[in-house]
Amino acid sequence: MNQKHFLATLALGFFLAVPATSFGQGKALIISPTDGATLDPLDEIRLSYEVNPGPRGDHAHLYIDGKEVAILRKRKGDYLLETLSSGKRSLCVKVVNKAHVPIGIGQCIQVTVK
Template sequence: MRGHKTIESFLSIRSKVPSRGLSPSRLTHQFSNNRSKTRRLIFYSLTCFFALHAAAATPYARIHSPPNGAVLRANAGHTLTYEIDPGTEGNHVHVVIDGREVAVLRKRTGIYRLQGLASGPHEICLKVANKAHVPIGIEHCVQVVVEK
């Protein structure tokens, strides 16, 4: 009787061993309770995992600097500090200044040097795009003014 694999065979052997307050029926009940607790734990763990994954998978694009409405000095070095999460549909981000694409950025966070901004108002945008370079609708724009 080696290698008992079922709970019934375990219980039949257990019933022959002097009991410490655990009858075979109580062991069966305890075993089924542990199994249902394990199932519930697995269910709740998977539910939390998928809920967090869905929340984290929301694509976004953020420009941290320059802030919206910033006044920049002409001939000074200016940088665009950004953070993106392209999600499952996006692949990279396009930097667009005044409606003209000036760069493609593939890092999720970084710094891009803004060059050649003439005096006057400008709109700086980050647009998340797919592998075919088609914007997927996730973008963030800021308005800045360059003064002499």
């Protein structure tokens, strides 16, 4: 293998091995509650999050069971969830562009409210 092929193979391996978020593509992370948590509806439930919108995103939205419930303009913070009805609930933080369209960066967790 000549040097050009070796370097090309090495570069390809590097790009395949390193996650896209390492290149500033953005991220959305739900810090709490944790995935699979059981929540008491009588407790104050806060969603803690961290967002990096990357070059294509602008801010984030919070979704509960697929319904948009909040716009999250801060990159890191907490959001007090309104009273959640009992049952399994899906909580998602998704990065959106200036037109409020999700760009494919997000995180969803499942919680149970008892």
